[in-house]
Amino acid sequence: MWFEELLISIKASMVLLAPEMVRPLVSALLSSMPILMSFGGLFAMVTLLERKMLGRIQNRLGPNRVGPFGLFQPVADGIKMLTKEDIVPHSADHLIHFLAPLILLVSAMLGLSVIPFGQKLVAVELEAGILFFFAVGGAAELAVFMAGWSSRNKYALLGALRAIAQMISYEIPLILSSIGVLMAAGSLSLVEVVQAQAGGMHAWYIWTPWGFLGCILFLIATLAEVNRSPFDIPEAESELIAGHMTEYSGFKYAVFFLAEFVAMFAMCALTATLFLGGYHAPLPILSFIPGPFWLFLKLILLVLLFIWIRGTMPRLRADQLMEFAWKFMLPMSMANLVATGLWIALDGGVLGWILSAILNGAAYFGWSHLLSRASGVKPRVYQYADDPQTHA
């Protein structure tokens, strides 16, 4: 608490220094500044971390030339990006081409404004915070399509069309899987959702059957929503050069990159808030450590999970992506909602826990069994590799 009080009192005294007319503006600036700065810094570190981890997964060392352990690699990358020529195609729609990266970044940043970083550390405390989060997140689709359309490039347009299809499809399971939490917390306000999970690790929603399945579904939908591997088909390098970013270079490209990462951070922060107790410490004894630390720790762990997934899975085909969204994610999140309702109706007791676990388990195993039977995909038989004759 002392940390939050300190921050709040610093901000209050700084606001008082300004003339009375501009005080609301100064207050808003001071609230947004730490978010912009900390996530900008986090972006730089995560780009390095991602390359290092991917390298290790592929038996490489990753960047290690600039500074000790390659720690200054983000600086070098930044200088490279900023000094590159900013090319706008001759036949592009200049205004929209210019606006697209900005809108993407702003929509990603706005999402962070409703995330509670501590008991009192919320930039904008809204009654319907999560609604606001998903609403501004929806602007990202617009920005991606603006980028793809205005570039006047086939790759960019194809990438943008894929991105729209993917982001809209996955928005449905994304929101449906988060509804369970809102039902249990009884509020749309993220502050209240976090407060409902106070009192240590056992109170987090991830330990309930519906919360566990919801969290996994939410994370999968998040991957698709922020266009990360294995759902990175909008910018599939091997097919579409860079998708909607094909015609961007220099600083605008860097802004796209930044926006993508900030959107991922925002989504991870929301996952932590909804399912992992937000800024709460895992144990009540540890609550002397300030809340922002815990939120950032959870956020970084989730980002590590995303990097791990990126290093493991190949990119999906567009039709597989759609089938997965509509045939698996959507029914699963629907079943999860029913399980949540059951849990709430039984007041979260042992019986409710068991019943919702059975319901979710049955839905998962039954549905995936039915799906794999309907798809007609059999275990692959290798004509030569598994033949015992060739090994003899």
Place this chain on the structure above:
Amino acid sequence: MIGKGIAKGMVETARNLVGSYHESERMVTVEYPEQKIPAKESARNFPFLVYDGDDWQTGLRCVSCQICEKECPPQCIYIEKDTEKKPDFLGKPQFQPKIFDIDVSVCMGCQICVEVCPFESIRMDREFEYAGTDRFNDMLFTKENLAKSNSYYHQIHPTEATETDGIREDKRQAHLLKERAKAEKLAKAKKEAMEKKAGASSTD
């Protein structure tokens, strides 16, 4: 069941990630300019000219027969014969190259020149760290650059070099035998001639 394969894959990559810190077989990357793996004996890239002894000009095995020049698929070898002859390892006077150039920017390292050479004079090198600022002159190796000693050859390709030395030793023995046979024949002929002469003079 959906997700089983994914979990299996995730475990494998995690093992790679953690193992790269303490298992050498999971971290196979070598930081090249600072660390180098010792070259394998069979490594080869560009040809060089072998010479015996200490002086490369007198010891050069090449007799400028130009077979390699004719056989070279990308035609990267250029040879001009010298008018002067020099004795080879058998003591026979042989031609020597006035110009022997290999354009290594054209050479594809096929080793055909090595296989056709009847004088064991051109062999494959394993040196690969070549760089130049001029692609026409810096990558054109003259015979001064190409000549390398037999001991260097032994150092890089010991098995092959020993084999080559064996071939040359056989040639030397064969040559010596031939010389001896020739000398004997000559001596015999001389003797016969002498006897004939003596016989002829005695009958006189």
